[in-house]
Amino acid sequence: xxxxxxxxxxxxxxxxxxxxxxxxxxxxxxxxxxxxxxxxxxxxxxxxxxxxxxxxxxxxxxxxxxxxxxxxxxxxxxxxxxxxxxxxxxxxxxxxxxxxxxxxxxxxxxxxxxxxxxxxxxxxxxxxxx
Numbered sequence: 296x297x298x299x300x301x302x303x304x305x306x307x308x309x310x311x312x313x314x315x316x317x318x319x320x321x322x323x324x325x326x327x328x329x330x331x332x333x334x335x336x337x338x339x340x341x342x343x344x345x346x347x348x349x350x351x352x353x354x355x356x357x358x359x360x361x362x363x364x365x366x367x368x369x370x371x372x373x374x375x376x377x378x379x380x381x382x383x384x385x386x387x388x389x390x391x392x393x394x395x396x397x398x399x400x401x402x403x404x405x406x407x408x409x410x411x412x413x414x415x416x417x418x419x420x421x422x423x424x425x
Contacts, residue, residue: 359392
């Protein structure tokens with residue numbers, strides 16, 4: 296069977312594109328795809344957490360969110376960071392306020408669950424880093 300010149304060019308072009316494109320595929324998969332799937336997974340779990348609350352808890356969360364946001368936004372409570380002369384929102388204060396008022400954010404809730412899970416694993420004798 297005779298290979299025509301156009302077929303030869305197509306094979307060479309395909310080979311070059313696979314060699315050059317092979318590097319970028321791993322970068323795309325390890326960077327973009329993983330980050331996107333992690334964000335989607337976190338968003339789904341977060342939505343499930345907030346949607347499973349009762350209506351009373353949702354009302355309490357709205358009140359606590361308004362109070363804690365105002366508290367963390369006050370000028371005297373802002374965090375001083377380079378490049379921000381007026382300071383930035385105090386996220387740690389907001390998280391602690393929400394926890395103390397009985398409506399932890401999803402991030403705080405998942406962190407507390409991970410600490411419990413690690414403590415249980417340590418009690419069973421498994422090696423878990425602190």
